[in-house]
Amino acid sequence: xxxxxxxxxxxxxxxxxxxxxxxxxxxxxxxxxxxxxxxxxxxxxxxxxxxxxxxxxxxxxxxxxxxxxxxxxxxxxxxxxxxxxxxxxxxxxxxxxxxxxxxxxxxxxxxxxxxxx
Amino acid sequence: xxxxxxxxxxxxxxxxxxxxxxxxxxxxxxxxxxxxxxxxxxxxxxxxxxxxxxxxxxxxxxxxxxxxxxxxxxxxxxxxxxxxxxxxxxxxxxxxxxxxxxxxxxxxx
Numbered sequence: 001x002x003x004x005x006x007x008x009x010x011x012x013x014x015x016x017x018x019x020x021x022x023x024x025x026x027x028x029x030x031x032x033x034x035x036x037x038x039x040x041x042x043x044x045x046x047x048x049x050x051x052x053x054x055x056x057x058x059x060x061x062x063x064x065x066x067x068x069x070x071x072x073x074x075x076x077x078x079x080x081x082x083x084x085x086x087x088x089x090x091x092x093x094x095x096x097x098x099x100x101x102x103x104x105x106x107x108x109x110x111x112x113x114x115x116x117x
Numbered sequence: 118x119x120x121x122x123x124x125x126x127x128x129x130x131x132x133x134x135x136x137x138x139x140x141x142x143x144x145x146x147x148x149x150x151x152x153x154x155x156x157x158x159x160x161x162x163x164x165x166x167x168x169x170x171x172x173x174x175x176x177x178x179x180x181x182x183x184x185x186x187x188x189x190x191x192x193x194x195x196x197x198x199x200x201x202x203x204x205x206x207x208x209x210x211x212x213x214x215x216x217x218x219x220x221x222x223x224x225x226x
Contacts, residue, residue: 033213045153045161045204045217059212095160102208102215103151105172107160 002026002106004096009111016086016115022079022096022108030054030074033099036081038092039110046092049081050099063089086115119143119207121218129226132195138221140188140205149209152181152190155220156201164203165190192223200225 008020020036035050049060049070058070069082079096091114098106120143130136140150148168153161163172165181168188178193192199205218 035213044220045155045206047213047215047217050213059214061214099213101166102149102213103163103166103206104153104161105163107162110160 002098004098004106004108006094006096006108006111009094009113011114011116012086013117014087014115017082017084018086018113020081020083020094020096020111020113022081024077024079024096024098027098027106029072029077034072034079035097035099035104036070036079037095037097037104037107038090038113039095040089040092043092048094051079083113086113088115091115118214119146119210119216121205121207121216123203123205123218123221125221126219127222127224129224130195131226132197134195134226136192136195136199136223138190138192138203138223140183140190140218142186142188142207145185146207146209148184149207150181150183150188151206151208152179153204153206154199154201155204161204195223197225199223 003025005023036048051058051070067085071080093110095110096108097104122141124139150168152165155161169181180191202220204220208215
């Protein structure tokens with residue numbers, strides 16, 4: 001079964017850090033672009049970042065550039081999102097997604113990040 | 118940045134009736150447009166890619182059309198499980214900043 005399972009969400013104060021992880025299974029992980037998409041409470045979907053199969057290219061939405069770092073470990077079939085200098089506006093459910101020809105066919109269940117003092 | 122505008126924000130339709138949802142792009146995206154369905158507490162689900170190609174397992178009552186800047190998602194005969202929020206997404210950009218519309222909530226009339 002194709003599956004993405006996120007972990008690492010939680011509550012953190014403004015300025016703090018969190019590292020999200022995504023464990024992939026059921027498909028050949030190193031042949032797909034991967035991404036994170038987030039959804040603030042009661043709001044719509046927002047693409048956050050994408051990474052190429054070999055990790056050689058990474059792209060970020062402007063609002064997280066310089067604060068978030070996307071990486072992957074193909075040996076462990078895992079995707080990571082290091083989030084630093086967190087702000088209240090980063091509060092959201094973060095979904096790990098597999099890109100299939102630029103569309104998001106496979107989604108994880110999401111992990112909630114809450115940034116609040 | 119390509120901005121997608123969905124209309125209406127909320128659509129009230131009775132079961133068995135047809136629903137038509139719109140998505141307008143601020144510039145041409147050709148047919149690089151997808152539609153997603155999201156139910157409460159769940160991750161989104163891909164319905165349509167390439168503006169009109171149904172994803173695997175998606176019922177035939179869902180259809181997509183359009184190109185350039187104007188797109189439509191039509192649900193021909195609404196079932197109870199179709200009441201959800203629908204998002205369009207463009208994937209024409211490179212680098213891959215794939216923006217979403219703000220969503221249309223389809224509710225039971």
